[in-house]
Amino acid sequence: MSKITHPFYPIIYVRGYAMSQSEISETVATPYMGFNLGATKLRQCWDGKVSRHIFESPLIRLMKDYGYVDAYENGHEKTGKLSAKSVIVYRYYEQCDTDLGQGEVPSIEDSARGLNKLILDVREKVCMGDQKALNDFKVYLVAHSMGGLVCRCFLQNDQVSDVSTRAMVDKVFTYATPHNGIEMAGINIPDFLSLNDMNNFNRGNISDYLNLPGNPERVDSLGGHFDENKFFCLVGTNHKDYTVAAGLSSKLAGDMSDGLVKISNAVVAKSPRAYVHRSHSGHYGVVNSEEGYQNLTRFLFGNYRATGVLEVEELPLPPTIRKALGKGKDIKASYYFESTLSPRGAMTYKLTERRKETFSAVLRKFDELLKVNNVAGLNKARSPYLFSAFLSSKNITVGKSVVFSVDLSVSTTDYEIDGFLFFDRTVPGEYLFRNTVVIRITSDAEGFKVRYNFSDDAWSESNGSEIKSDDKGLYIPLTSKKGFKARLRLYVDEWNKQ
Numbered sequence: 001m002s003k004i005t006h007p008f009y010p011i012i013y014v015r016g017y018a019m020s021q022s023e024i025s026e027t028v029a030t031p032y033m034g035f036n037l038g039a040t041k042l043r044q045c046w047d048g049k050v051s052r053h054i055f056e057s058p059l060i061r062l063m064k065d066y067g068y069v070d071a072y073e074n075g076h077e078k079t080g081k082l083s084a085k086s087v088i089v090y091r092y093y094e095q096c097d098t099d100l101g102q103g104e105v106p107s108i109e110d111s112a113r114g115l116n117k118l119i120l121d122v123r124e125k126v127c128m129g130d131q132k133a134l135n136d137f138k139v140y141l142v143a144h145s146m147g148g149l150v151c152r153c154f155l156q157n158d159q160v161s162d163v164s165t166r167a168m169v170d171k172v173f174t175y176a177t178p179h180n181g182i183e184m185a186g187i188n189i190p191d192f193l194s195l196n197d198m199n200n201f202n203r204g205n206i207s208d209y210l211n212l213p214g215n216p217e218r219v220d221s222l223g224g225h226f227d228e229n230k231f232f233c234l235v236g237t238n239h240k241d242y243t244v245a246a247g248l249s250s251k252l253a254g255d256m257s258d259g260l261v262k263i264s265n266a267v268v269a270k271s272p273r274a275y276v277h278r279s280h281s282g283h284y285g286v287v288n289s290e291e292g293y294q295n296l297t298r299f300l301f302g303n304y305r306a307t308g309v310l311e312v313e314e315l316p317l318p319p320t321i322r323k324a325l326g327k328g329k330d331i332k333a334s335y336y337f338e339s340t341l342s343p344r345g346a347m348t349y350k351l352t353e354r355r356k357e358t359f360s361a362v363l364r365k366f367d368e369l370l371k372v373n374n375v376a377g378l379n380k381a382r383s384p385y386l387f388s389a390f391l392s393s394k395n396i397t398v399g400k401s402v403v404f405s406v407d408l409s410v411s412t413t414d415y416e417i418d419g420f421l422f423f424d425r426t427v428p429g430e431y432l433f434r435n436t437v438v439i440r441i442t443s444d445a446e447g448f449k450v451r452y453n454f455s456d457d458a459w460s461e462s463n464g465s466e467i468k469s470d471d472k473g474l475y476i477p478l479t480s481k482k483g484f485k486a487r488l489r490l491y492v493d494e495w496n497k498q
Helices: 021-028 058-066 108-127 131-136 146-156 195-201 203-209 244-253 290-301 319-326 366-370
Strands: 011-014 039-044 050-055 086-090 139-144 169-175 231-236 273-276 304-314 334-343 352-354 362-365 385-391 401-412 415-417 420-422 431-444 447-454 468-470 473-479 485-494
Touching: 011 108, 011 146, 050 290, 058 086, 058 290, 086 108, 108 131, 108 139, 108 146, 108 203, 139 146, 146 169, 146 195, 146 203, 169 290, 195 203, 231 290, 273 290, 273 352, 273 385, 290 385, 304 334, 304 366, 304 401, 304 431, 319 415, 334 366, 334 385, 352 385, 362 366, 385 401, 401 485, 431 473, 431 485, 447 485
Parallel strands: 011 086, 011 139, 139 169, 169 231, 231 273
Antiparallel strands: 039 050, 304 385, 304 485, 334 352, 334 362, 334 401, 401 431, 415 420, 431 447, 468 473, 473 485
């Protein structure tokens, strides 16, 4: 029996879609199916050169940083005792290979059934019949692309899995999964496109194998079958570096994508998520990236969760636009909300970044924020959800506080007056607010305390001010000389408490 120590449970990696038979054969011919792929390049530096950075791979880093091991021995999967700190690769594509299998491609449902069986097999090998270990056993599912749909089918479809097995899953982490299907040139993959099982990404088919009731327009809900808080979605925002199909996929998927999956389709409703400037796969892919690894391990093993939502109170107008409004003119405008979050000491990665340049900033109309009654279907403001961050006090190198920064900015699109764009005196994209908030979480005997300061006004290493609170919880007041006013609503809680 291997001792099970929370939060270090076995990790099952479920790889993504392999389109052609040659890709399937190449995938099956590798032991770790991509989880061992690293990278040596970051994006461009200030001088235009590509910075060299060695990221060993998620698998190797889990071994080096946390003592995880693989599940192979003497050329085969281990048949005896398995460490609780094991990484197991789910080889569901092996049966499609003409050398090792029957050459038959499994359906999503069959792959989900196999995942149910694999989890039970891992439990048996880790616990070796010990009742306490059997009671304590949990597993993490980590999946790329279509692998996330296999995991959801296992979790959501009662016809392919057992309730007792599903209860053994503690958390799920997906990289670039098309949770709401794949669209090319704005059109969802059609049901009749069965070549190489591409219709697995058709929303109607996804609804079927997830066993969703009715015929929903969106298929990105867990439907109450799994806790959304324990389901993390990593979203790629770099479509340019996705080179599959000679770049055709990137062009058809468009700007607001990772080159294959639209940003808006890569999350599960109500789940925590992070946005990173990485492509769907390849040298700049989400899986083989420091950003992906940092989000993965902090979600699995971290001990704090911080969520940021911006509650807008006042959106000022330029003097000319304000004058037109006073004359009864109809004014229309939208706003970009950008946020980039980095833990202290992070030199080569950001946990999440939503920026205009990567087409991932949050866009809201004025009426959605401050004139909700004018918008059909809204009963409260659509406050921008800025970030979900999982943090670890084990990573503290200085002092006793977990420290992270949030680079925040709010800017406008063009203003429209009575249906016409107004260019005369305003500057396109003018910022209403821009500053970096430094947030410190310090544990004490009573729990934890949160302090903040603004790095534009004071050095980031200063303790700053104690965070404000009201009947809704913690918040940081944001103001600018132009008249912008908002509250950065901060939800902080302990994570991974057993």
